[in-house]
Amino acid sequence: MNKLYKGFRKKPFFCDVKLVNKRESHLKSQVVISQLFSKGKVITTPPFRLVYLSRKDLKTNGSQILISVPKKRFKLAVSRNAIKRKISEAFRLYSSDLKAFLNKTNTHLAIGFIYIGSRELRSEEAPKKMQEALEKLLKKLKENEIE
RNA sequence: AGGGCAAAUCGGCUUAUCGCGGGUCUUGUAAAAGGCAUGAGGAAAGUCCGGACAUCAUAGGGUAGCCUGCUUCCUAACGGGAAGGCGCUAAUUUAUUAGUGACAGCAAGUGCAGCAGAGAGUAUAUUUCCCAUUUCGGUGGGUAAAGGUGAAACGGUGAGGUAAGAGCUCACCAGCAAGAUUGGCAACAAUUUUGGCUAGGUAAACCUCAGGCGAUGAAAGAUCAAAUAAACUUCGGUUUGAGGGCGACCCGCCCAAUCGGAGAGGGUAGAUUGCUUGACCCCGUGAGUGAUUGCGGGGCUAGAUAAAUGAUAAGCUAUUACAGAAUCCGGCUUAUAGAUUUGCUACAUAA
RNA sequence: GGUCUCGUGGCCGAGUGGCUUAGGCAUCGGUCUGCAAAACCGAGUACAGCGGUUCGAAUCCGCUCGAGACCU
DSSP states (O other), X not given: XXXXXXXXXXXXXXXXXXXXXXXXXXOOOHHHHHHHHHHOEEEEETTEEEEEEEXXXXXXXXXXXXXXXXXXXXXXXXXXXXXXXXXXXXXXXXXXXXXXXXXXXXXXXXXXXXXXXXXXXXXXXXXXXHHHHHHHHHHHHHHHHHO
16 A cells, blocks of 8 residues: 555545556456456446456456457447547546445455446546446445455 | 539537546655646548558469559559540530540450341341243242331442342442551541442450469567477378478479377466657748649647547537547549638629 | 358249330139139339439449358
């Protein structure tokens, strides 16, 4: 946690965790992806479908995300890219609670965001939807923790 | 001042905060942190052509297949471009302008042309016209001017000629073929001589002629690391030439002691490189009608790998067109809101 | 990233440039029947789009759109 607080002195306007979204937080491993889709649990909130898989046996903690937009609904590469960017930006801004929880409980979480909306994601509604989805996810994770 | 057409250029900018990719510098044992500048197109698209580069193959020849098709030039090359020629269309100024053309050959050969029509290619006679004959209903022969059909019907005008006619003969005209001269690098144009009197359409039908083309694509390939099995079982063939290679086929040539089929089974899929200095861009200047190119000076301008360019706020008419690099170049085609510049053009308004 | 194929009524599907297109299933109307099925008779509905070649294009050529397959 100390690492993350390092930039806090210079930029005091933002909250307790620094908001980064680096390469390391992308989900790349084919093994993990196949496990995610075969064993993972699913939450559906209107524009997204979340697939997640939490593990405690790994040494690292934190989250790795994967974003998928179907080519069948969005023909243009430009619009697909725009949706992906909006999702990742929204996740970057509103995932601080989730990250704090994961650090506390020392879990590794793989999340897949699948966009199931039929229209393009508008930038003003993206943060609201993301917050809803993440709150739902956090609640589920806490329930599991108690069990 | 606005409208239309054509060509060219741009197709977002500024500030603040946060964030991402690779690069570089600083701090740090390291992990990492911070600073700096930089980071998506005119089409990045379609994959329709042409190259570079790489691997495989390569004594050589022929055939097949595919592509291109007026001429000369440009270019690394092209199915691209420039200039010119010819045809067609439109306009008028009637010989110019603008647009446009897969624009070699049907006078090498073969095929095709429904319906209609007498006849659709060495074709032919329905109605006419003329002659002969007649049982006066017709029959036989000659003829192709006129009517009619069709997308398309085998030159036109006049004279001679004839039973009636006909390029049957002649003159002129149109068009064709061959030759000559002149101009042009050439396509071709102009003039002229001779010929036979007419040659129809279709090659985006087969085809002929001329020219060109080896195949596969960066998921190509190279290096390193890790792992390992040129192994095992079984069947068949072989110095009396089997088998393999020359990745369409044939001739021919080469290799040569091993080759082929089946079974069971093992391993890898990570890193670096290829990767961005290039037929590059900008400026000046010379050559050329032009495409293009010579010389000099300056510049470095994405290089990711489940894949970076974003978000928020404010302002500029602005949430605002079409749209996202994946080895790299040259074209073509298609999509495209708006802005600017230049040229041409006609209309209306005002002075 | 690269390569290739296909597109004909509501569905399947034939079609060698020539009568706007064979056939089957489905739909609708009629005959039959007490009613229906089957059978029989009849009808409507199509060449993915645009442009070109040709007297004439579903067919030949070019571009565009859509769908699918393969390499990996």
